[in-house]
Amino acid sequence: MRRLTVPLADRSYEVVVGRGVVAELATLLPSTAQRAAVVTQDGIPDEIELPGVEITTFIIGQGESAKTLDTIATLMSGFAAMGLTRHDVVIGVGGGMVTDIAGFAAASWHRGIPVVHVSTSLLGMVDAAIGGKTGVNLPEGKNLVGAYWQPSGVLCDLDFLDTLPPREMRCGLGEMAKYHFLTGDNLLAMDLEERVARCIEIKAEVVASDEREGGRRAILNYGHTFAHALEIATGHQLAHGEAVAIGLIYAAELGFELGRIDATRVQQHRDVVAGEYDLMTQPPPGLDADELLALMHRDKKALTGLTFVLDSPHGVEVVTSVDEAPVRAAMSRLLQ
Structure with missing residues (x-):
């Protein structure tokens, strides 16, 4: 298990990488949290256990067609119904689309409440879940509506990758290939945990130097x-x-x-x-x-x-x- 830091002064947070690290989720939650709104999708393994925290799960649609303001509005109504407060937490469990939506919902609810990401895809682990970019699409373009909202922590449990469809793995590899040209690192000489961790380190260093692009x-x-x-x-x-x-x-x-x-x-x-x-x-x-x-x-x-x-x-x-x-x-x- 590796614990990495995205260094953002008083908003710094940990990214935990390894197998079985979903068990560390409780350590990343705010101490005030009494309720957790878990945003996820059908087909993603339900690994969330938080003793003493009331969990309400929201299943969002699949594909980019569900990455919309309508989805955000549905989540907002659900948050209101469960009585989610600023002391509570949103947890995004899924790939990059899920963490983008969960992060934007958290940034918008009560003008910002904590969010923790449990990334279940390679793309999410090396890119989407890290750095605080959140948002949804419009017909006119991708990710045109959103906010910068840093998570309180991120879990990258490599066990999720064992059941990831080949196409989803290729999606992650597309983003991973990008890092070859940013640093010249020979990522393929590393094992999977080291490679994922190195991509996170590269992104964390860049984000720390220029958070809002x-x-x-x-x-x-x-x-x-x-x-x-x-x-x-x-x-x-x-x-x-x-x-x-x-x-x-x-x-x-x-x-x-x-x-x-x-x-x-x-x-x-x-x-x-x-x-x-x-x-x-x-x-x-x-x-x-x-x-x-x-x-x-x-x-x-x-x-x-x-x-x-x-x-x-x-x-x-x-x-x-x-x-x-x-x-x-x-x-x-x-x-x-």
């Missing part, structure tokens, strides 16, 4: 601008991690188009994504370049024109006001 934290979105557009354009037939894997290749192609990296570095991206992680590198056929471009213009990072996180000889960084011509050229190569 005013600058450096945006590098965690490497590959995500194109990925989010792909998710929406395919009606979420591509899962998030699958889209991120393709988005990493697109970011490399765009970086090459802009003269930021050479062809050898582009091939390194393909070697990691396709070779080492055995993930998709090509979008599905039939996508419209104009639609993808419009969706990327609506990305949350696009404050001054098209904005991407791109590689360079001195590391990954945010690039603003990117012209449409190279964006289209890189897209053309990938869509072919």
Whole structure:
């Protein structure tokens, strides 16, 4: 078992990684909690036991179509019915979608109550459950409504991964591949617990330096601008991690188009994504370049024109006001 810290001064919290660590849940709850609202989904193992705490469980829908303000409104009504107070706690048990929704519900209820995440997916463990980003989708874009609300603690119990469907594991691997390009670490040389812990350490360090994504934290979105557009354009037939894997290749192609990296570095991206992680590198056929471009213009990072996180000889960084011509050229190569 490993206990890591996300260092945010008086709001620092622990992330516990290992097998069987769900037994540590009670140690992460606020001492005042008399009630717990557990937000989860059908099919996720019920491992929650909290002696002395009254538990009410809320089952939310599956898939991105359930990641909406309607779901938040339903949870708010449920919280009111159970009498949830600021002294109590919300517990998100599930993958990244569940912790995004549980976190936003906690941030909104009574203008903010504690939330603890029990992450049950690889994607959630290495990314979604860590760092305090919460939110839901609109038809116009992904995660456009939300809040920064740090959890009081996070559990990453690797036992949950033993029964995770292969596609869900691939989603986590898509996000994990991203960390190769942020640090150059050889993550595949590590065992699973060490690898998950290292990804958390990388994200915690970045979050601590820029909690609200005013600058450096945006590098965690490497590959995500194109990925989010792909998710929406395919009606979420591509899962998030699958889209991120393709988005990493697109970011490399765009970086090459802009003269930021050479062809050898582009091939390194393909070697990691396709070779080492055995993930998709090509979008599905039939996508419209104009639609993808419009969706990327609506990305949350696009404050001054098209904005991407791109590689360079001195590391990954945010690039603003990117012209449409190279964006289209890189897209053309990938869509072919």
